[in-house]
Amino acid sequence: MKIPSGLIIQDEKITKYLLVYQPKSDKSRYLALAGYNLDNWELLKNDIINAVESSEIAKVTPSDWGTQFEVQSEWSGPNGRLIKVITIWQQDEETELVRFITLYPEKSREN
Numbered sequence: 001m002k003i004p005s006g007l008i009i010q011d012e013k014i015t016k017y018l019l020v021y022q023p024k025s026d027k028s029r030y031l032a033l034a035g036y037n038l039d040n041w042e043l044l045k046n047d048i049i050n051a052v053e054s055s056e057i058a059k060v061t062p063s064d065w066g067t068q069f070e071v072q073s074e075w076s077g078p079n080g081r082l083i084k085v086i087t088i089w090q091q092d093e094e095t096e097l098v099r100f101i102t103l104y105p106e107k108s109r110e111n
Contacts, residue, residue, distance in 0.1 A: 001057045003069050004091060007049050009100040014041045018103060030105045034077025043078060048103065051075045052087055066092040072106060 018027050019038050036044045051073035059070035067090070074084040084106035091098045 001060075002055075003052055003057055003071055003089060004096075004098050005053075007052060007089065007098050007100065009045050009048060011041075011045070013100055013102075014045050019044070025104070027103060027105070030083070031077075034081045034083040035079030036077055040078060047075055047077070048073075048085075048087060048100070051085075052089070058086075063090065066090050066094075068101070069098070074106075 015038060018031060019036060019041055021028050031044065052071045055071050055073045057069050058072045061068045061070070069089045069091070071087050071089065072084070073087065074082060076082050085103050086106050087103045088101040089098050090101055
């Protein structure tokens with residue numbers, strides 16, 4: 001099953017979270033390995049959306065606010081390096097919008 005259309009990623013999720021070093025649960029180093037940085041943040045945003053739209057949903061979980069989707073994706077970054085990530089999305093009950101929640105490297109997933 002594919003994720004519903006109309007994906008929304010707030011710019012701040014990229015520019016103030018994913019591409020900025022975080023002392024805990026940092027994603028910026030992993031994304032930098034593929035060539036992403038604050039100078040090309042819009043490319044990362046577009047690459048996430050394109051990859052997710054062409055991937056299958058791995059997991060669906062109901063929440064108090066709607067439905068969460070987990071999607072495993074991979075693509076080549078600006079420098080050609082392949083990255084594999086898991087993204088979490090939420091489709092809000094009231095609005096039906098599908099919002100980006102977070103991303104993390106697939107290799108860090110604990111089963």
